Amino acid sequence: MSSTSGSATADKPKSEDSSVPQRPSEALSKDECLELFRLLYLARYFDVRLIKEKKRGRLRGTLYSSHNQEAVLVGSLFGLQANDWISPIHRDMPAFFLKDIRAGWRNPERKGMSIEEVCCQVWGKVGSPGRARDNWSHIGKRDAKIIHSTSMLAGTIPVAAGVVLADKLNGGNSVVLTFNGEGSTAQGIFHEAINFAAVHKLPVITIVENNQWAYGTPTELEYSLPDFARRADGYGIPGLIADGQDVFDVYDKVMQAVEYARAGNGPSIVECKTFRAYGHGDHDDDRAVRYREPDQVEKGRERDPIAVCRKKLIEKGYLKGEAAKKFFAEGKNAAEVTDEDFPPEVVEYLKEGIEFALKSPVPDEAEGAMWVFKENA
Amino acid sequence: MSSTSGSATADKPKSEDSSVPQRPSEALSKDECLELFRLLYLARYFDVRLIKEKKRGRLRGTLYSSHNQEAVLVGSLFGLQANDWISPIHRDMPAFFLKDIRAGWRNPERKGMSIEEVCCQVWGKVGSPGRARDNWSHIGKRDAKIIHSTSMLAGTIPVAAGVVLADKLNGGNSVVLTFNGEGSTAQGIFHEAINFAAVHKLPVITIVENNQWAYGTPTELEYSLPDFARRADGYGIPGLIADGQDVFDVYDKVMQAVEYARAGNGPSIVECKTFRAYGHGDHDDDRAVRYREPDQVEKGRERDPIAVCRKKLIEKGYLKGEAAKKFFAEGKNAAEVTDEDFPPEVVEYLKEGIEFALKSPVPDEAEGAMWVFKENA
Amino acid sequence: MSATVTEAPIALKKNYLSALKEALFEEMAGNADMICMGEDIGLLGGAFGVTEGLQKEFGAHRVMDMPISEAAIIGASVGAALNGKTVMAEMQFIDFISCGFDQIVNMMATYHYRTAGEVNLPIVVRGPAGAYGGGALYHSQMNEAWFCHSPGLKVVCPSTPYDAKGMMKAALRDGNPVLFYEIKELYRKREIEEELPVDDYIVPLGKAAIRREGKDVTFVSYGQNVYHCLEAATQLAEEGITAEVIDIRSLVPLDEETIVNSIAKTNRVVVVNEAPMTCGFAGELVARISDSAFEYLDAPPVRVTRMDTPVPWAKPLETYVLPSVDKIVTAAKRVVKF
C-alpha cells in the first residue's frame, strides 16, 4: 500500500486564462465601477419587466423575483474568468446573461448566455438553450459553462464539484460558483457535496444568498447559527460573510474565495446577507404579507443595492452632478418604476431580447418525445 | 402572525426518572467502577465468542467486530436512564444487551434487551425481537427503547430525533444516543437530521465512533477536519472529544452531553477516538492487512480499553493484589484468548444466552409473508 | 362528482382542497397524538394552503415548519410514529419525495415487517401531484409506482372532494404508512365541488368506485385521468359505445374484484394513467387483469399512459406526451373493434 491519500489532484493547475486580473474592488477602474452600477440596473430591469409581463398574463410558470438581491449576482459574477462555471437557481434568472458579460453585452463570442436565449427560455420558445423543455431557471449550456439545475434544491452542488473535478484532471484551473438560498442548505446533498469537495480540495464556491426567508419559513427554523457562514467551520473550510446589498463587498469576498480556490486550496462558503423583497414567487406576493412583519420587510429593503452602489460611486467621485441624479429605480416596486428610471441602453438591451423571443416559434409538439436517449449510430 | 418561532417545545421537561444520578466518573463508587471493568470484559467476550462461532461456520451473516472499541459502548451507555433511547449500528452488537444493564444482568424487569434475545438474533431464531427477519445489528425493541436501524448508514438519526420529539411533546425528558462510525457521517441524512435537531433543540446525542477507517477508506478521504468533533461547529452545537479507549472519559463526555441535552439545550456530537482492531467485517480480515500499515494497526491497538481501565482501577486502589492480576483478555486476539481470560460470570452469562438461542426454533417459513401490513380489524 | 348546479346553498359545496383541509382539522382535533410536519405548512399554511390555519389552531408544536429536508421529515415522522404519534408529513410537491426516498422505502415501508409487527407506523405522507398544469419535469410527477413496488406502503389517490376527505381520514387512522397523492389540478376545480356529509365518515382504502356504467369497454383509472375517461365515455356514447369508468382510488391495496366484475361484463379494458409507461401502475393493472380476467378478454388490455419521457414544460410538448381524451377514445375504439 503505497499511499492512503487518493486526492484527485493532477499536475499543478496552469493559469491558462488570466484575462481577468484578480483585483480587489479598490483597484477596479472607474469604468468597471460604473459598469457594475449599470449591471445592477440591468438585473433589476429584467426582473421588473418580467413582473410586468407576468402580471399581464403573458408568461407561464412562476417568477422568483431577484429584486433587492441583484448585488449578489452582479458582484459574484463580475470577476469570474470565461472558463469558470456557475450554477444559478430559481431566484437567479439574471445570472444566466450576467455570466461573462464583461466580454461585451452584445459580443456574440462571449462565453455566457445571450439575453435572447434567456428571453426565449422565459417565453417558452425554441431559441431557449433547452428548447423550452424545462422551465425558467432550469436552463444551462455546457459551452457557456452554465450548469443546469433541477428543481431539487442544492442538487446542483455535487454536479458542480464533478465539473471542476474534470477540469482539474485535465490540468485546468477553473472554479465553480454555485448559488443557493439559505434554506436549501438543509438538504442532505449540500452536505455530501461540500464534504466531498473539501476532502478533495475542489474549487467549489458556495454562494449562499441569505435572504432570511425560505418560502414562508424564517431562518431560525432552517438552521441554528448566528451567521450562516459558520456552517463552513464544520467542514474546515473558509466561511466568508458579505454584505449582500453592497456589490463591491460581494465582489471582494467572492474574489477572495475564487483566488483561494484557484490556488488549489479548495472550497469555501460565501454568505451574502440580503433580503427577499416580495413573496417567494409571484403567486405568493399576497400571502407573504401575512407571514412577514411589515417592519421586517421595510428594514430588509432599506438598503437597495442600487442605492448603496450609487452612494459609493458618488463618494469615489465616479458619479457626480447630473449623472448622479439620473435614473432612480432604487427603492421602487415594479409597479412604480417606469422605463425612465433605467438607463436607456438597459431598456434597449432587454427589449431586443424580448422581441427576439416573441418572434421565435414554440417547439413542435413531437419534440416532447425526443432526446430521451442519445441515439447511437 | 403571532410568532415566528415554531420550536416544538412543550411544557418544561419533568424529571420523572432520576434513578440514575448524573455524576462525573470521579464520583462513581468502587462497585460502579468495578462493574464498568466487568462490562468491558462482557462486551469483549461476546465479540470473541461470536468470532469463534463464526470461524466454525456456525453463524450466517457478517460480524463487525467491536474489539478494541468496547469502552465507547460501555462508557456511553452506563449513565443512561431507563427511559432514554439508543440506536446502535453494525459495530455495536454488545450495545443491545448493555443498555440499562445496571438494572441487573439477569433482571427480567430491566429495560433493555436480554442476552437471550441478542443471541437469538445472532443465531437467527424466533426468540429474536425481530424474529430473525433482518440480520445482526438490525434489531431493536420499542419497549426496550432501542431503535431499529436499516443498513443505510446514518439513517437512524432522524428517526431518533423523531422519537425524542415525541417524548418531548409528551412532557418527557428522555435523550437519545445514536451510534455512528465516522465514515457514516458523510451521508446527507446525517446533516438533515442534526440540523433539524439543532433547530428544535432536540436531545439527540451523536456518538461518533471514530475508529479511523471506514471499511477500506481512511478518515482523510472521508472528511477534512483535524478532529471530527469540529463538525459540530457547523451546527452551532457542542462537539466533544473523548478518549475512546478510556471508559471513564467516554462516560464523562457522554454524561456532559446528556445533561446538556436533558436540560433542554439540544443536540451535540461526541467524537470517541478509537481504532478498529480487525477487518471491516470478518470477511475482510485478510484483506485489511493489505490496506492498513501494520504499525498503524499496532499503534491503534496499543491502548486496549481493558488495560486502560485496569490501570485506572489499580491507581484508584480498587483493584489490588491477586484481583489485579486475574483475567487478561487485553491485547489478545480472539484466537489467543481462552475462557480463563475472562471472569467466570461473564463466560457464564453469555453461555446461557447462546444455549437459549441454540434451543430456540427457527421461524416458520410462512412468516416470510407476514407483517407486511398491520391488519385492521 | 355531480357538476349540476343545485338549489343547495353554495357554502356547503366544498372543493377538493377544502375537503382535505377539513379532514386534517378534524383528525387533529380528534387525536391529541397527531402531529404534522412539513415545509412551510405552519406560518404560511402550505404552498397550496392545504394546512392553512392549522398551526394557529393547534400550535407550532403540533404543526411544525420543517427545514427543507425531505429525508429528515420522513425519518422524524417514523421516529415520532414509532413512539406513539400519528403523523401527517407533507411533501411540498410529491416530486421532492425522491429526496427522502431511502427513508421511505427502506426505513418506513419495512418497519412493521422488520419488527415482526411490534412497531406499526401511522403516517400519511401526502403531497400535490400530477401533470397537465405546465409544472414541467419536477412539478408534474406521478411517481406512485416506485412506492407500489415497495412492500409495506399503502398508496392512494382520490379524485373527488368526498373521497379526498374520507380517504384522508381513513389513511390517518389506518395504522400503516400511506402515500397520499393529491391531484393539485383538482384542488380548486369548481366543476367537481360537492357537498360533504356533516358527520364524520371515512372512505375505506382498497375499494374502487364505478363512476359511470357501461357495457362495451371498461376504463380503469385514477386521479385526473378519471375525468379524461369520463369525457371519453361521453364522446363514445355519441357513437353508440358505452364505457364503464372505474376509479380505483386505492392502488395498494387494490380492489381487483370491481375491475374483474366489470371486465366480465364488457370483455374489453383500457387502463389509463399519467405516469411513464414502463413499470408504471398501468402495466401492473394489465398484468393483474391478464391473470384474473384472461378468459373474459376479447381484446388485449390496452394502456394509455404518458410516453416514456419526463413531463416537458412547453405546452404542446406536455400535451403530446400525456394521456388525453382523444388518446383514450382512440384506444377504446381499437379494443372495441378488435
Place this chain on the structure above:
Amino acid sequence: MSATVTEAPIALKKNYLSALKEALFEEMAGNADMICMGEDIGLLGGAFGVTEGLQKEFGAHRVMDMPISEAAIIGASVGAALNGKTVMAEMQFIDFISCGFDQIVNMMATYHYRTAGEVNLPIVVRGPAGAYGGGALYHSQMNEAWFCHSPGLKVVCPSTPYDAKGMMKAALRDGNPVLFYEIKELYRKREIEEELPVDDYIVPLGKAAIRREGKDVTFVSYGQNVYHCLEAATQLAEEGITAEVIDIRSLVPLDEETIVNSIAKTNRVVVVNEAPMTCGFAGELVARISDSAFEYLDAPPVRVTRMDTPVPWAKPLETYVLPSVDKIVTAAKRVVKF
C-alpha cells in the same frame, strides 16, 4: 454458460467477476477520459474485488475512493460526465442506490432530455444486486423497476461472464447513463465460468439471448432467475414439456421481438423475476406481451416473482418469498394445462 468440464486450460475460464474486472481494466486503458468513483474501490479494490488493482494501475486521480455519499457520487459523476469524462460509479451494494435516488432519477436520467440533446452522460452506475444469499432486506434488492420507470436510463443485468464483460463495455461506450445490475451470487460461481474472447468485443444493449430452445412454453427472465428457469426446463423436459428460456439481459431497451417470436411458437409464457411483484419488471413484460402477442396466447401470461414482501433474513423465510425452480415448474404446468 456451459457447465461441462473441458480439456482447455483452466486459466482461460473466467468467472463473472473477473469478466467485469477485465472490462473495466480494458476500458480504462483504452479511454484516457474514463474515471471511476465509489466507496472503497481504490485502496481496498471494492467490497467484492471488482475493482481490485484498478487504482494501482491507473492512479488515485482516476480511481477515486469516495466518502460514503451515494448522492454525491452520482452527482459528481454527472458533473464529470457533462464535462467530458466517462464515469463508472460504483454502489457498494445496489441497495444503497436509494440514498442517491434523486440524483439518479431527476438529475442524471433527465439531463439529455432537458438540454434537448446538448449534454449526454456516459455513466455506468453499477453494483452488486440480488437475493438468495442471506443478505436480508438491505443486501438483497433487485430494485431495477424504479429505474425502468425513470425515462432516460438504460437498465441491464447480465447473467454470464461473457455478457458481463461485453455488456459492461457496451454500457461504458453507450453515451447514456446505464444502470448495471451485477448479480453478486454469480460473481464467483464456478459452474458458469467460461472462456472469453481474447479480442475486444461488446454485447449490444437491447438484444435478448435464447438460452434454451423449446416449444411448449416460453420463460422470460434475467439475472439469477435465468438459471432457475433452465433448471425448471430440465425438470419439465423429463415430463415431456419443453421450455424455451429467454434471458432478456437488457430491460431498457427491451428486445420485444425475440420474446414475441418465441411466444408465437409456444403460445404460453411464464415471466420470472425476483423483485416484488407489484409494479416490477415482470408486470411490465406481461403488459407488453399482452399488447404485442395477445393473439398468440393460449393461456394467461403468468408471473413468478418475489412475493410483495421485503427479503427476509432467516433462510426458510427467504426461500419462501423468492421465486424458485419449483414455483416455475408449477407455473409452467399451470399454463401448459390451461
